[in-house]
Amino acid sequence: MNGVLIVxxxxxxxxxxxxxxxxxxxxxxxxxxxxxxxPAEDVAARVREHGRQAVSVRADVSVEEDVRALFDAxxxxxxxxxxxxNAAVTGNTPGRLDAYDVEVVRRTLDVNVxxxxxxxxxxxxxxxxxxxxxxGAIVNVSSTAARTGSAGEWVHYAASKAxxxxxxxxxxxxxxxxxxxxxxxxxxxxxxxxxxxxGLPDRLDRLAPSIPMGRPGEPAEIAEAVLFLLxxxxxxxxxxxxxxxxxx
Ligand code: NAP
Numbered sequence: 001m002n003g004v005l006i007v008x009x010x011x012x013x014x015x016x017x018x019x020x021x022x023x024x025x026x027x028x029x030x031x032x033x034x035x036x037x038x039p040a041e042d043v044a045a046r047v048r049e050h051g052r053q054a055v056s057v058r059a060d061v062s063v064e065e066d067v068r069a070l071f072d073a074x075x076x077x078x079x080x081x082x083x084x085x086n087a088a089v090t091g092n093t094p095g096r097l098d099a100y101d102v103e104v105v106r107r108t109l110d111v112n113v114x115x116x117x118x119x120x121x122x123x124x125x126x127x128x129x130x131x132x133x134x135x136g137a138i139v140n141v142s143s144t145a146a147r148t149g150s151a152g153e154w155v156h157y158a159a160s161k162a163x164x165x166x167x168x169x170x171x172x173x174x175x176x177x178x179x180x181x182x183x184x185x186x187x188x189x190x191x192x193x194x195x196x197x198x199g200l201p202d203r204l205d206r207l208a209p210s211i212p213m214g215r216p217g218e219p220a221e222i223a224e225a226v227l228f229l230l231x232x233x234x235x236x237x238x239x240x241x242x243x244x245x246x247x248x
Contacts, residue, residue, distance in 0.1 A: 004077045006030040006070065008061050008119060009087030011040035013192030014141065017219035018084055018226050019043050023050035025227055030074040031056040053077050061087050061115030071122045079134060082230050083123040085116045086141040092198050094153040105156040112160035116140055120171055128178040135179025139229045140164050142184045144245040165241055172239030181238040183229040188245025189216040212247030
Protein backbone atom coordinates (compact mmCIF):
# COMPACT_ATOMS: atom_id res chain seq x y z
CA MET A 1 0.00 0.00 0.00
CA ASN A 2 1.62 3.22 -1.22
CA GLY A 3 -1.12 5.73 -0.39
CA VAL A 4 -3.26 7.91 -2.60
CA LEU A 5 -1.98 9.28 -5.90
CA ILE A 6 -3.67 12.05 -7.90
CA VAL A 7 -2.87 12.04 -11.64
CA UNK A 8 -4.07 15.14 -13.46
CA UNK A 9 -5.09 14.39 -17.02
CA UNK A 10 -5.20 10.70 -16.15
CA UNK A 11 -7.86 9.74 -18.68
CA UNK A 12 -5.66 9.27 -21.77
CA UNK A 13 -2.12 8.86 -23.07
CA UNK A 14 0.74 9.20 -20.60
CA UNK A 15 -1.58 9.97 -17.66
CA UNK A 16 -3.59 6.77 -18.19
CA UNK A 17 -0.36 4.72 -18.32
CA UNK A 18 0.80 6.32 -15.05
CA UNK A 19 -2.54 5.45 -13.37
CA UNK A 20 -2.31 1.80 -14.42
CA UNK A 21 1.33 1.31 -13.48
CA UNK A 22 0.73 3.05 -10.13
CA UNK A 23 -2.16 0.69 -9.40
CA UNK A 24 0.10 -2.30 -10.09
CA UNK A 25 2.59 -0.82 -7.60
CA UNK A 26 -0.03 -0.49 -4.83
CA UNK A 27 -1.33 3.08 -5.12
CA UNK A 28 -4.97 4.04 -4.84
CA UNK A 29 -5.54 6.41 -7.76
CA UNK A 30 -7.55 9.54 -8.49
CA UNK A 31 -8.01 9.84 -12.26
CA UNK A 32 -8.54 13.49 -13.13
CA UNK A 33 -9.87 14.84 -16.45
CA UNK A 34 -11.69 17.96 -17.62
CA UNK A 35 -13.72 16.78 -20.63
CA UNK A 36 -15.05 13.32 -21.51
CA UNK A 37 -15.81 11.20 -18.38
CA UNK A 38 -15.92 7.86 -20.28
CA PRO A 39 -12.17 7.26 -20.80
CA ALA A 40 -11.47 8.46 -17.24
CA GLU A 41 -13.95 5.96 -15.81
CA ASP A 42 -12.39 3.22 -18.01
CA VAL A 43 -8.97 3.98 -16.50
CA ALA A 44 -10.47 3.94 -12.98
CA ALA A 45 -12.01 0.53 -13.73
CA ARG A 46 -8.61 -0.82 -14.82
CA VAL A 47 -7.07 0.47 -11.56
CA ARG A 48 -9.75 -1.40 -9.59
CA GLU A 49 -8.83 -4.60 -11.48
CA HIS A 50 -5.50 -4.38 -9.60
CA GLY A 51 -7.43 -4.45 -6.31
CA ARG A 52 -6.85 -0.76 -5.62
CA GLN A 53 -9.35 2.03 -4.95
CA ALA A 54 -10.01 4.49 -7.79
CA VAL A 55 -12.25 7.45 -8.56
CA SER A 56 -12.47 9.59 -11.67
CA VAL A 57 -12.90 13.29 -10.89
CA ARG A 58 -13.72 16.05 -13.34
CA ALA A 59 -11.69 19.20 -12.55
CA ASP A 60 -10.11 21.85 -14.74
CA VAL A 61 -6.64 22.21 -13.21
CA SER A 62 -6.56 25.91 -14.08
CA VAL A 63 -9.58 26.62 -11.83
CA GLU A 64 -8.81 27.13 -8.13
CA GLU A 65 -12.14 25.76 -6.78
CA ASP A 66 -11.91 22.70 -9.07
CA VAL A 67 -8.44 21.89 -7.76
CA ARG A 68 -9.59 22.17 -4.14
CA ALA A 69 -12.55 19.88 -4.91
CA LEU A 70 -10.20 17.41 -6.65
CA PHE A 71 -8.03 17.12 -3.52
CA ASP A 72 -11.12 16.87 -1.28
CA ALA A 73 -12.40 13.98 -3.42
CA UNK A 74 -8.97 12.32 -3.19
CA UNK A 75 -8.92 12.68 0.61
CA UNK A 76 -12.00 10.45 0.76
CA UNK A 77 -9.74 7.55 -0.33
CA UNK A 78 -7.15 8.39 2.37
CA UNK A 79 -4.35 10.93 2.94
CA UNK A 80 -2.89 12.12 -0.38
CA UNK A 81 0.76 11.03 -0.59
CA UNK A 82 1.55 11.61 -4.27
CA UNK A 83 0.69 13.98 -7.11
CA UNK A 84 1.55 13.80 -10.80
CA UNK A 85 0.95 17.03 -12.67
CA ASN A 86 0.43 15.54 -16.13
CA ALA A 87 -2.50 17.51 -17.64
CA ALA A 88 -1.42 19.93 -20.37
CA VAL A 89 -2.56 21.38 -23.67
CA THR A 90 -0.60 22.51 -26.73
CA GLY A 91 -3.14 24.90 -28.21
CA ASN A 92 -3.84 22.46 -31.05
CA THR A 93 -2.89 24.80 -33.87
CA PRO A 94 0.81 24.43 -34.70
CA GLY A 95 2.53 27.36 -36.29
CA ARG A 96 5.04 30.16 -35.88
CA LEU A 97 4.81 32.46 -32.86
CA ASP A 98 3.92 35.44 -35.08
CA ALA A 99 0.81 33.59 -36.29
CA TYR A 100 -0.44 32.67 -32.83
CA ASP A 101 -3.67 33.84 -31.26
CA VAL A 102 -3.09 35.41 -27.82
CA GLU A 103 -6.11 33.64 -26.32
CA VAL A 104 -4.65 30.25 -27.29
CA VAL A 105 -1.38 31.27 -25.62
CA ARG A 106 -3.21 32.46 -22.48
CA ARG A 107 -5.16 29.19 -22.21
CA THR A 108 -2.00 27.11 -22.69
CA LEU A 109 -0.17 28.99 -19.93
CA ASP A 110 -3.24 28.84 -17.67
CA VAL A 111 -3.53 25.03 -17.90
CA ASN A 112 0.18 24.13 -18.14
CA VAL A 113 1.64 26.61 -15.64
CA UNK A 114 -1.12 27.99 -13.39
CA UNK A 115 -2.62 24.48 -13.23
CA UNK A 116 0.67 23.02 -12.00
CA UNK A 117 1.04 25.87 -9.49
CA UNK A 118 -2.51 25.36 -8.12
CA UNK A 119 -2.10 21.57 -7.76
CA UNK A 120 1.37 21.92 -6.19
CA UNK A 121 0.07 24.49 -3.70
CA UNK A 122 -2.82 22.27 -2.66
CA UNK A 123 -0.50 19.25 -2.38
CA UNK A 124 2.00 21.13 -0.19
CA UNK A 125 -0.80 22.37 2.10
CA UNK A 126 -1.85 18.75 2.63
CA UNK A 127 1.48 16.83 2.49
CA UNK A 128 4.06 19.14 4.08
CA UNK A 129 5.05 18.48 7.70
CA UNK A 130 4.86 22.29 8.08
CA UNK A 131 1.08 21.95 7.89
CA UNK A 132 0.77 18.68 9.83
CA UNK A 133 1.05 16.37 6.80
CA UNK A 134 3.08 13.18 6.61
CA UNK A 135 5.13 14.12 3.51
CA GLY A 136 4.85 12.92 -0.06
CA ALA A 137 6.15 13.19 -3.59
CA ILE A 138 5.24 15.36 -6.57
CA VAL A 139 6.24 14.66 -10.17
CA ASN A 140 5.65 17.30 -12.83
CA VAL A 141 5.42 16.15 -16.44
CA SER A 142 7.49 18.62 -18.44
CA SER A 143 8.75 18.08 -22.01
CA THR A 144 12.00 18.05 -23.96
CA ALA A 145 10.34 21.04 -25.66
CA ALA A 146 11.50 23.06 -22.63
CA ARG A 147 15.03 22.67 -24.07
CA THR A 148 14.37 22.57 -27.81
CA GLY A 149 11.89 25.48 -28.01
CA SER A 150 9.55 23.75 -30.54
CA ALA A 151 10.17 26.34 -33.27
CA GLY A 152 7.48 26.42 -35.96
CA GLU A 153 5.08 24.31 -33.90
CA TRP A 154 4.29 25.64 -30.42
CA VAL A 155 6.91 27.91 -28.88
CA HIS A 156 4.39 29.04 -26.22
CA TYR A 157 3.90 25.38 -25.15
CA ALA A 158 7.67 24.89 -24.94
CA ALA A 159 7.94 28.03 -22.80
CA SER A 160 5.19 26.73 -20.50
CA LYS A 161 7.21 23.55 -19.94
CA ALA A 162 10.36 25.57 -19.13
CA UNK A 163 8.24 27.30 -16.47
CA UNK A 164 7.26 23.88 -15.10
CA UNK A 165 10.96 22.98 -14.79
CA UNK A 166 11.72 26.20 -12.91
CA UNK A 167 8.74 25.70 -10.61
CA UNK A 168 10.08 22.20 -9.90
CA UNK A 169 13.57 23.45 -8.91
CA UNK A 170 12.22 26.25 -6.71
CA UNK A 171 9.48 24.33 -4.94
CA UNK A 172 11.82 21.39 -4.30
CA UNK A 173 14.05 23.75 -2.30
CA UNK A 174 11.13 25.26 -0.37
CA UNK A 175 9.72 21.93 0.81
CA UNK A 176 12.85 19.73 0.83
CA UNK A 177 13.01 19.89 4.63
CA UNK A 178 9.27 19.29 5.01
CA UNK A 179 9.05 15.71 3.75
CA UNK A 180 7.99 16.56 0.20
CA UNK A 181 10.12 15.73 -2.85
CA UNK A 182 9.44 17.53 -6.14
CA UNK A 183 10.84 16.26 -9.44
CA UNK A 184 10.04 16.41 -13.14
CA UNK A 185 10.16 14.09 -16.14
CA UNK A 186 10.78 15.46 -19.62
CA UNK A 187 9.22 13.11 -22.18
CA UNK A 188 10.31 13.38 -25.80
CA UNK A 189 8.07 12.26 -28.68
CA UNK A 190 5.55 9.85 -27.19
CA UNK A 191 2.86 7.89 -29.02
CA UNK A 192 -0.38 9.46 -27.68
CA UNK A 193 -3.39 11.23 -29.19
CA UNK A 194 -1.81 14.64 -28.54
CA UNK A 195 -0.27 14.80 -32.02
CA UNK A 196 -3.48 13.83 -33.87
CA UNK A 197 -5.43 16.34 -31.79
CA UNK A 198 -2.99 19.05 -32.90
CA GLY A 199 -3.69 18.21 -36.54
CA LEU A 200 -0.26 16.56 -37.00
CA PRO A 201 -1.05 12.83 -37.38
CA ASP A 202 2.30 12.12 -39.13
CA ARG A 203 4.42 14.09 -36.63
CA LEU A 204 5.93 11.10 -34.80
CA ASP A 205 6.88 9.19 -37.96
CA ARG A 206 8.25 12.37 -39.57
CA LEU A 207 10.46 13.18 -36.57
CA ALA A 208 11.48 9.61 -35.65
CA PRO A 209 14.75 9.80 -37.66
CA SER A 210 15.83 12.76 -35.49
CA ILE A 211 15.57 10.64 -32.33
CA PRO A 212 18.89 8.87 -31.58
CA MET A 213 17.03 5.73 -30.50
CA GLY A 214 15.23 5.82 -33.86
CA ARG A 215 11.67 5.61 -32.58
CA PRO A 216 9.07 7.49 -30.55
CA GLY A 217 8.47 6.44 -26.95
CA GLU A 218 5.45 4.67 -25.50
CA PRO A 219 3.35 6.06 -22.63
CA ALA A 220 4.31 3.08 -20.44
CA GLU A 221 8.00 4.07 -20.74
CA ILE A 222 7.23 7.51 -19.30
CA ALA A 223 5.11 5.97 -16.56
CA GLU A 224 8.16 3.96 -15.42
CA ALA A 225 10.22 7.15 -15.06
CA VAL A 226 7.41 8.87 -13.13
CA LEU A 227 6.88 5.91 -10.79
CA PHE A 228 10.62 5.82 -10.02
CA LEU A 229 10.52 9.47 -8.92
CA LEU A 230 7.40 8.86 -6.80
CA UNK A 231 8.90 5.82 -5.10
CA UNK A 232 11.28 5.44 -2.14
CA UNK A 233 13.87 4.21 -4.70
CA UNK A 234 14.47 7.95 -5.37
CA UNK A 235 14.41 8.94 -1.68
CA UNK A 236 17.41 11.37 -1.96
CA UNK A 237 16.35 12.87 -5.30
CA UNK A 238 14.54 16.20 -5.38
CA UNK A 239 14.61 19.15 -7.76
CA UNK A 240 15.70 16.78 -10.55
CA UNK A 241 14.57 16.67 -14.16
CA UNK A 242 14.72 13.21 -15.72
CA UNK A 243 15.07 13.19 -19.51
CA UNK A 244 13.02 10.48 -21.23
CA UNK A 245 13.35 11.40 -24.88
CA UNK A 246 15.29 8.58 -26.51
CA UNK A 247 18.38 10.81 -26.58
CA UNK A 248 16.84 13.76 -28.44
P1 NAP B 1 -3.13 13.78 -24.13
O1 NAP B 1 -3.18 12.39 -24.70
O2 NAP B 1 -3.60 14.93 -24.93
O3 NAP B 1 -3.91 13.74 -22.73
C1 NAP B 1 -4.03 14.94 -21.99
C2 NAP B 1 -4.79 14.66 -20.71
O4 NAP B 1 -4.95 15.90 -19.99
C3 NAP B 1 -6.19 14.13 -20.96
O5 NAP B 1 -6.52 13.22 -19.91
C4 NAP B 1 -7.05 15.39 -20.85
O6 NAP B 1 -8.38 15.02 -20.53
C5 NAP B 1 -6.33 16.13 -19.71
N1 NAP B 1 -6.56 17.58 -19.65
C6 NAP B 1 -6.42 18.51 -20.63
N2 NAP B 1 -6.71 19.75 -20.16
C7 NAP B 1 -7.04 19.59 -18.84
C8 NAP B 1 -7.42 20.48 -17.82
N3 NAP B 1 -7.54 21.81 -18.03
N4 NAP B 1 -7.69 19.98 -16.58
C9 NAP B 1 -7.56 18.64 -16.33
N5 NAP B 1 -7.21 17.75 -17.26
C10 NAP B 1 -6.94 18.21 -18.51
O7 NAP B 1 -1.63 14.15 -23.69
P2 NAP B 1 -0.31 13.25 -23.52
O8 NAP B 1 0.37 13.18 -24.82
O9 NAP B 1 -0.62 12.00 -22.77
O10 NAP B 1 0.56 14.23 -22.61
C11 NAP B 1 0.59 14.12 -21.20
C12 NAP B 1 1.68 15.02 -20.66
O11 NAP B 1 2.92 14.70 -21.27
C13 NAP B 1 1.46 16.52 -20.93
O12 NAP B 1 1.96 17.25 -19.86
C14 NAP B 1 2.31 16.76 -22.17
O13 NAP B 1 2.70 18.12 -22.27
C15 NAP B 1 3.49 15.86 -21.85
N6 NAP B 1 4.26 15.49 -23.03
C16 NAP B 1 3.72 14.73 -24.04
C17 NAP B 1 4.50 14.40 -25.13
C18 NAP B 1 3.99 13.56 -26.27
O14 NAP B 1 4.72 13.38 -27.27
N7 NAP B 1 2.79 13.01 -26.19
C19 NAP B 1 5.83 14.85 -25.20
C20 NAP B 1 6.35 15.61 -24.17
C21 NAP B 1 5.56 15.92 -23.09
P3 NAP B 1 -9.63 15.96 -20.99
O15 NAP B 1 -9.45 16.23 -22.43
O16 NAP B 1 -10.84 15.16 -20.64
O17 NAP B 1 -9.53 17.16 -20.13
